Amino acid sequence: MENVLGWLSENQQIIYIVILMVFVGIEVIGRVPSVLHTPLMSGANAIHGVVIIGAIIVMGKAETDNYLALVLGFLAVILGTLNVVGGFVVTDRMLEMFKGKKK
Amino acid sequence: MSEHILTICYLLASVTFILGLKMLSHPTTARKGNLVAAAGMSIAIFATIFLYRDEEQARLHNYGWIFAGLLIGAIIGTLAAKKVKMTAMPEMVSLFNGMGGACAALISLVEFNHLSDEITLTGISTGHTGKVLIIVLGLIIGSVSFAGSMIAWGKLNGKVKDVSFPGLNLINIGMLLVALGAGAWLITDPAQPMLLYGILAVSLLYGVLFVMPIGGADMPVVISLLNSFTGVAAACGGFLYNNKVMLTGGILVGAAGTLLTILMCKAMNRSLQNVLIGSFGGNNSTVSGAGGQQGSYKEVTLSDAAMLMSYANKVMIVPGYGLAVAQAQHTCHELEKILHEKGVEVKYAIHPVAGRMPGHMNVLLAEADVSYEKLLEMEEANDEFKTCDVVLILGANDVVNPAAKNDPASPIYGMPILEVEQAKNVIVNKRSMKPGYAGIENALFFQPKTAMLFGDAKKVLQDLCTEVKSV
Numbered sequence: 268m269e270n271v272l273g274w275l276s277e278n279q280q281i282i283y284i285v286i287l288m289v290f291v292g293i294e295v296i297g298r299v300p301s302v303l304h305t306p307l308m309s310g311a312n313a314i315h316g317v318v319i320i321g322a323i324i325v326m327g328k329a330e331t332d333n334y335l336a337l338v339l340g341f342l343a344v345i346l347g348t349l350n351v352v353g354g355f356v357v358t359d360r361m362l363e364m365f366k367g368k369k370k
Numbered sequence: 371m372s373e374h375i376l377t378i379c380y381l382l383a384s385v386t387f388i389l390g391l392k393m394l395s396h397p398t399t400a401r402k403g404n405l406v407a408a409a410g411m412s413i414a415i416f417a418t419i420f421l422y423r424d425e426e427q428a429r430l431h432n433y434g435w436i437f438a439g440l441l442i443g444a445i446i447g448t449l450a451a452k453k454v455k456m457t458a459m460p461e462m463v464s465l466f467n468g469m470g471g472a473c474a475a476l477i478s479l480v481e482f483n484h485l486s487d488e489i490t491l492t493g494i495s496t497g498h499t500g501k502v503l504i505i506v507l508g509l510i511i512g513s514v515s516f517a518g519s520m521i522a523w524g525k526l527n528g529k530v531k532d533v534s535f536p537g538l539n540l541i542n543i544g545m546l547l548v549a550l551g552a553g554a555w556l557i558t559d560p561a562q563p564m565l566l567y568g569i570l571a572v573s574l575l576y577g578v579l580f581v582m583p584i585g586g587a588d589m590p591v592v593i594s595l596l597n598s599f600t601g602v603a604a605a606c607g608g609f610l611y612n613n614k615v616m617l618t619g620g621i622l623v624g625a626a627g628t629l630l631t632i633l634m635c636k637a638m639n640r641s642l643q644n645v646l647i648g649s650f651g652g653n654n655s656t657v658s659g660a661g662g663q664q665g666s667y668k669e670v671t672l673s674d675a676a677m678l679m680s681y682a683n684k685v686m687i688v689p690g691y692g693l694a695v696a697q698a699q700h701t702c703h704e705l706e707k708i709l710h711e712k713g714v715e716v717k718y719a720i721h722p723v724a725g726r727m728p729g730h731m732n733v734l735l736a737e738a739d740v741s742y743e744k745l746l747e748m749e750e751a752n753d754e755f756k757t758c759d760v761v762l763i764l765g766a767n768d769v770v771n772p773a774a775k776n777d778p779a780s781p782i783y784g785m786p787i788l789e790v791e792q793a794k795n796v797i798v799n800k801r802s803m804k805p806g807y808a809g810i811e812n813a814l815f816f817q818p819k820t821a822m823l824f825g826d827a828k829k830v831l832q833d834l835c836t837e838v839k840s841v
Contacts, residue, residue, distance in 0.1 A: 274500065284614065285605070285621050291388055292625025299395035301637045304630065304728035308594045309463045310394045310404050311627050314387050315470055315600045316411065317619035320418045321477045321607035326439065327422065327430025329480070336480050337432070341439050343476035348443020349450075350470035351415075355408040356451035357462050358394075362401040364456070364736040 306361045313354025319347030372421045379417035380615035386410025387619050391626055414615050415440075456737055457694045460727045461526040464519045464593045467600055471515030474603035475570070478509035481610060486563045495561040501610070502560045506553035508606030509566065510573045515599040517577025522589050522596065525581070534583035539647055545576045587768075588645045590727040591634050595642075598627025637722050639785040667803070670821035672830070675797050676837030682759035684715040686751065688788055689731045690724050692765010692800060696827035699738035702764065705835050706740065712838070717744050719751030719761075719788050721769035751788055758793040765800060765827050771812045780810060796820040799830050 275282065299307055322343035329336035386406050393403025422430050430436070447466070454462045482505050489495045524530030549572045556565050584592055605620025607613065635642050670678075679685050693702060706716045718740065724731045732745060746754065755761065763770060766788075773780040774787045790796055796819055803822075805811055814820055823830055 281609065281612070281617060284617050288618050288621035289625040292391070292622045292627075293629050295388060295392045295622075296395045296626045296629060299630070299633065300397065301633075301722040302729040302732050303395060303397060303400060304594075304634055304637070305460065305463075305590065305733075306400060306404075306729070307391075307394050308590070308597055308627070308630055309459070310400075310407065311391065311601070311623045311630070312463050312467050312470070312597050313404075314390065314407055314411070314619050315467075315597070315604045315623040317383075317387075317414065317616045318470055318473045318477070318600070318604035318607050320414060320613060320616050321604070321611060322439075322473055323415065323418050323436055324422060324424075324430070324611055324613075325477055325480045326432055326436050327419070328424060329432060331432065335483060337435065339476050339480045340432075341435050343473045343480070344436060344439030345443040345446075346469040346476070347473040348440050349447040350466050350473060351411055351447070352444045353447035353451045353462070353466040353469070355404060355411070356448055357454070357459060357466065358404045359401065359408075360451065360456075361459060361733060362404060364733045 306358055309354060309358040309361060313351060313358055316347060316351030316354055319344065319351050322347040373423055376417050376421040376423075377614075379413050379421070380613070383410040383414035383417075383615045384618040386413075387622055391622065455697070456734055457697070458527065459733070460590055460593060461523050464523040464526065464589070464596070467593060467597050468516045468519030468523065470600045471512045471519060471596070471603060474508050474512030474600065474607060475516060476512075477607055477610070478505045478512065479566070479570070481505050482509075482563070482566050485560060489561050495559065498560050499557055502557045503553075504606050504609045506556055506566075506569065508603050508610070509570060510549055510553060511599050511606065512603040513570055513573040514577040514580065515596045515603060517574040518581045518596045518599075519577075519593065521578055521581040522593050526589050530582075532583060532585055538579065538583055542576060542579055545572055545579070549573050549576060584646065591631055591638075591642070591645050594627055594631040594634055598624045598631060601625075601627055634728060637728055667815050667820070667822050670797060670823055672823070672833050673837050675821070675823055676834055676841055678795060678797070679709060679714065679760050679762065679834075680712055680838050680841040682714055684717070684754075684758045685709060685760045685762060686717050686719050686746075686755065686758045686790075686793065688719045688721070688724075688761060688763045688766050688770060688790060689735065690721075690764060690766020690769065691730075692827045694725050694730060694734055694765075696765065696829075698764070698826075698828035698831050699734045699740075701828050701831040701835065703735070703738040703740050705831050705838065706744070708835055708838050712841075717746055717751075717754070719748070719755075719790075720745050721748055721766070721788050724766055724769050748786060748788060752792075755789055755792040759795060761790045761793040761796045763790065763796065763798045763800075764831070767800070767805070767812055768810070770814055771810065772814055773810065773812070782810065790814065791817060791819070794819065797823055799823045799825065799827055801826060 326340035326344050329340050387410055390403045390407025393399035521530055549569055552565055552569050581592055601620045601623030605617050608617030608620055635645055709716050720731045722728055768782055770788050770790050774782045774785040777783060791814060798815060798820060
C-alpha cells in the first residue's frame with residue numbers, strides 16, 4: 268500500500284498530465300462533423316508519431332558497439348519518421364480536397 | 371540552459387498538438403490545424419536531436435544513423451503519401467499507423483535489452499517494476515497495433531480476406547490473457563529475456579487474429595481504434611523517458627482516437643462491440659432470410675436511361691463505393707455538366723458512410739471539382755428526394771437499402787439511409803446483382819420504379835454522357 272502511494276506521489280506530474288490529456292482529447296474533438304472523421308483520424312495518426320522522439324533517444328544513446336540496439340533503433344527511427352511524415356502529408360492531401368469546395 | 375529550451379520546445383509542441391486537433395475538427399480550419407501540428411512535431415524532433423541530455427548530462431551521439439533514418443523515412447513517407455490514389459487513403463493511414471506501432475514495440479525491445487544487460491552486470495533484478503511494466507505495455511500495445519494495422523491494410527486493398535471460425539473470439543481472449551500473464555510474470559522476474567520475445571510473438575498473433583474476422587466495411591472503425599492504441603503505446607515511451615511531449619501527444623491521441631472510434635460507430639448506428647465481435651457479413655444465417663422471396667428486377671438500356679435523365683427537371687446522384695473503385699468521379703462530373711447544360715438540376719446526395727470511410731464521397735467529388743453547393747448531406751437530401759424525377763445510384767447499396775428502416779431482422783436495421791424510393795424513378799448502376807458489403811439483399815432493386823443499369827461505373831457514365839449529348 269505504502270509502495271503504491273509512494274509511487275503515486277513520486278509520479279504525480281505524469282499522472283496529472285495523463286488525466287488532463289484524456290479530458291482534453293475528448294473535449295477537443297467532441298463536435299466533429301462526420302465528413303471530417305477520416306482526416307481527423309489521419310491527423311491524430313500523424314500526431315502519435317511523437318513516438319519518433321523515443322526512437323531518436325534510443326538511437327542516440329546506443330553504444331557504438333551494441334549492434335542490436337543500433338539496428339533496432341535505426342529501424343525504429345525509419346518507421347517513426349514514416350508515421351510522422353506520411354501521416355501529415357496524407358492528411359494534408361485529404362484536406363486539400365476540401366479546400367476547393369469551400370470557395 | 372539548453373535543457374530549459376528543450377522543455378519549452380516540448381511545451382510548445384504539446385500545445386500545437388492540442389490546437390492542431392482542435393482545428394482539425396472544423397472544416398474551415400482543418401488544413402491549417404494539420405500544418406500547425408506538423409510544425410510542432412518538427413520543433414520537438416529537432417529539439418530532441420540537438421538539445422537532449424540524458425541523466426548523466428551526456429549528449430546524444432550516432433547522429434549519422436539518426437539523420438540517415440530520418441531521411442530514409444521522410445523520403446519514403448512523402449513519396450508513398452503523394453503517390454497514393456484518393457481511394458486508397460484509408461489503407462495508407464492504416465499502414466502509417468502500423469509503422470508507429472512497430473516503432474513503439476522496437477523501443478520497448480531495445481530498452482529491455484539495456485535493462486537485461488544492467489541486470490546481468492549488477493546481478494540485481496529487483497527495483498525495476500515500474501520500468502518493466504511500461505516496457506511490456508508498450509510492447510504489447512505497439513505490436514498488436516502493428517499487426518492489426520497490417521491486416522487492416524491488406525483487407526482494404528483486397529489482399530486479405532475475412533476469416534472467421536467458431537471460437538475465434540475465445541481464442542483471442544485467451545491469447546490476450548496469455549500475453550498479459552506473461553507480462554506480469556516478467557515484471558516479477560525481469561531476468562528472463564526470452565519471455566519478452568514470447569510476449570512479442572503472442573501479441574503479434576493476437577493483432578492478426580483480432581482484425582481477421584472483421585468485415586472490410588468496418589475497417590475505418592478498426593483503424594481508428596488501432597490508431598488510439600498506438601497513441602497509448604507512444605505514451606508508454608513518454609513514461610519510459612519521462613518525456614512530456616510523448617506523453618501528451620500519445621494520451622491525447624489515445625483519448626481523441628477512442629472518442630472518434632465511438633463517433634464513427636454512431637454514424638453507422640452500431641455499437642463498437644457489434645463491430646468488433648458481431649462480424650457482419652461473415653454470419654450467413656441472418657442474411658439469407660431476406661434473400662429468397664425477392665421478385666424480379668428490370669433492366670434499363672443506356673439510351674432509355676439517358677432519355678429519362680435528359681427530360682427530367684431534377685436528377686439526384688447517389689455515389690457509393692462503386693464510383694470510387696471505378697475512379698469515375700471525373701466522368702460523373704462530366705455527366706452533371708452535360709445535364710446542367712440541358713437545363714436539368716443535378717445534385718448529389720451524400721450518405722455520411724458511403725464508400726469505405728466517412729467523408730469518402732466528399733473527398734472524391736471535390737477532387738473532380740464538383741461544387742460544394744451541389745453536395746447534399748443525408749437529411750437535406752432526404753427532404754429533396756420527393757421532388758426528384760430521377761435518382762441515379764452509382765455503386766451504392768447498403769446506404770440506400772430500405773431494410774434498414776423496415777426490417778428489424780436485418781443486420782443494418784436502424785442505420786439511417788437515403789430514402790431514394792421517394793423519387794419518381796430510380797436507376798441503379800451496379801456491376802452485378804451481388805449484394806453489397808454488408809452481404810444482404812436490397813429490396814430497393816426489386817421495386818417497380820427501380821431499373822438496373824449494369825456495368826462498371828466509369829464505362830456506364832461515359833456511355834451515358836455520349837447518349838445524353840445525342841438526345
